Every structure is written in structure tokens, then in C-alpha cells.
Amino acid sequence: MARKRKGRAIDGVILLDKPTGHSSNDILQKVKRIFFAQKAGHTGALDPLATGMLPICLGEATKFSQYLLESDKRYRVIAKLGERTDTSDSDGEVVQTRAIEFSNDHLMAQLDSFRGKTMQVPSMFSALKHQGKPLYWYARQGIEIERQAREINVYELLFIRHDNDELELEIHVSKGTYIRTIIDDLGELLGCGAHITMLRRLEVANYPQEKMVTLEHLEALLEQANSEEIAPSVYLDPLLLPMDTAVSDFPEANMTEEMAVGAEHGNPVTIASSGAGFSEGTLVRMTVGDSRRFIGVGFVDSQLRVQPKRLVVSNVE
16 A cells, blocks of 8 residues: 655645755755645755745646756845855855956956856856766865856846945846856956855746745744644645746647546647647647646647646645
8 A cells, every 4th residue: 555645735836035054955844844745846956155036846846846947047146356265155265365456347348258158167066966966075075077068148147336345246047057157257257266255046937026935934824823723724825826837938738628638648639729839849838728727748749739748646635
């Protein structure tokens, strides 16, 4: 007999405003316990130093978290100039100190060199895997691993301020972009070195900043529910966003209830709209009926049918 999962079969996305000093996994486990959820997963780790938007997927929403990993992100960053550290942030050890002697024109020219598509070599203090272990594991052992440069896209780089040894920027980037590497590379181009002292993720995909909640707020709601002797879900669940918000950018393939029966069994479905604007290989968000019930993600095959890829499993006790 299958072992029953511990926790609630609750589905959705919570936009957590991650505090500094905690790992993303630590925050994930705390949120999972607060919601008493069977399953939970985050959508791209933030360093312990970093704060800001950390979408956490609960239940069936975890099936679609990978698409948020691949989404654009926006950050606010403060860098300290004149010091380079071994981790490119203030959690590391200072390895070099140099004078700050660049002109404003030189700073603007170097900032411009990062805009648009460029090649970036990932930091050794990243979560990229090498032989099953993240690069930061090797870095902490003093082992340097050769990394391939990857194409990134800096859609927008806004200069906010430069005060003495502090530089503040706002950066909108494509997936796989390391802000610590941008700051380290910029420091070298300026000839003085630099490292991150503050990093805040402002946006992930199209999620609204105003929907973010703090861990303290969730804990307070849990405590309030317990003190009132009511189910915590009464206060907590309304904060969840629908699971299909993780794929809201995908075009919609809407089908009838009859078609959905086949799709939910993994069979391809011919939809009139799939031939109008959908091309082979397009990922689509599958919905049913006028209510737009979300049943999963599919792709358009060579015959312009929608082939299910990741399906939502209804929670049936």
C-alpha cells in the first residue's frame, strides 16, 4: 500500500519577499511547514546575501517551476568599489584593494558595454553543476573548474547613483545571468575592483511586486489562526496565486471538456486555434471551457496538434 504523503494537497504560488542571511532552501522549508504542504519548490535560488522576490510553488505548481527558472529577472544592486572579493560579494574575503580613479565618462562607457547580448563566464560561486556538484562546492575547496562562456542578454541597465565608493544599478536580465559576475567584471574594467554589498530581486517574469509577502507575515497569520482555533488555510490560502501564473506568458490552447478527456490521458488534441498562429514546437498553456480551467502545459507537434507535456493531477482523496 502506497505511503500517504504528509501535509495538505495544496496547489499554488506564493511570492515570498526573501530576507537576507537565509538560503533559499531554508526559506522554502519554512514556507512548506507554514502551509503544511505536501510538496514545495522554489524557482531559482537567491544567495543568502540577497533579498526580494522568491516564487515558491506548492503542490502541482511545482511541475511548472522550471519555466520560471527560465524567465527574465530584474534586480537592484549596490556595489562597493575599490575592493575585490573571492566571492564577488561581501560574504567573501577581500583579495585586492585598489584606488578609485575612473571618470564619469569612463563609467558610463563601461556600463554601456554590458547592455544587450554578451558572453558571460559563470562565477565559481554559482549553483551550476559539474559532475553532480554545484560549482560553489568546488570553490569552497579551493578548486577551480573551467567554465564555458554563455550568451546572456541585459535588456536594461539603469544607472541609479555613484557616491564615493558605492555604485547603485538596476538590471533587467535574461535567464542564467549572474549579477555578481557583472559587478566583478565591471570592477575590473574600471580598474578598481568591485563586489556586491546589496542585491534585491525586484521581479521574476511578470509577477507583481505588490503581491510579495514576508515570512514574518505568514508566521503571524499562522499564529493568529492557531490562537483563534481555526484552520490556518483560512488566512494563508488566499495569498496563493494560481499555478498557471508560472506559464502566463505561454499562448493559450483552449479546448472543450470532451477534448480535455483525451488530453488528460496524454493524447494529442486537434484544436482549431492551434493552426492559427501556433507553430511546431510552441509551448502552450492548456485550458478547458469558458472557465479556463488549467490542466497543464503542452507543445504543438508537426501536425499542429497540442501534445500534452506536463499535466495537472487533480487532488482526489
